[in-house]
Amino acid sequence: MLAESGRLSLGIPLDQWVQEALNITGLHALELSIPILLESVRLPNECHKDPAARMIIASAKVHHYNLLSYDQKIIYYAKKWYLNLVY
Secondary structure, eight states, X not given: OHHHHTSSOOSSOHHHHXXXXXXSTTOOOOOOOHHHHHHHHHSOTTTOSOHHHHHHHHHHHHHTOXXXXXXXXXXXXXXXXXXXXXX
């Protein structure tokens, strides 16, 4: 949505950007699973109001993955709840 609205410039079409990103060693896309969806609604209200951000946090939590974000609310929550954070 950010790329389509012009708030984020990728320099190439979104489909191409995704394909190139997925070619980076160690990077892969996660499918939303029932455990991720359940964790996203179990997160405290202070965590984040944006459902997509909650699913990102829940994905990292469920899979014990590093979380990469510039979103200050995600960073705050990750630090508070001891998630692995890269920023």
